[in-house]
Amino acid sequence: MCQHQPACPSADSADREAAQLVAHFPQQGWSLLCNGVLCFEDTGELLPDGRIIAPHRPLGTEHVATAA
Numbered sequence: 001m002c003q004h005q006p007a008c009p010s011a012d013s014a015d016r017e018a019a020q021l022v023a024h025f026p027q028q029g030w031s032l033l034c035n036g037v038l039c040f041e042d043t044g045e046l047l048p049d050g051r052i053i054a055p056h057r058p059l060g061t062e063h064v065a066t067a068a
Helices: none
Strands: 020-023 030-032 038-040
Touching: none
Parallel strands: none
Antiparallel strands: 020 030, 030 038
């Protein structure tokens, strides 16, 4: 699918989110990358073969416990 040079990472690669943006719909909470990956606002992903990548956003500081 990707026509960029150098080619963007494939949907199966660990750095798939580095692919070029093709379509962006912030009002609906998703974006399409040139490798066919749908990226959702909650950081979840839907791969072209139908596999789902669960949201993986980092925890904010309000969720981090510290030892006394």
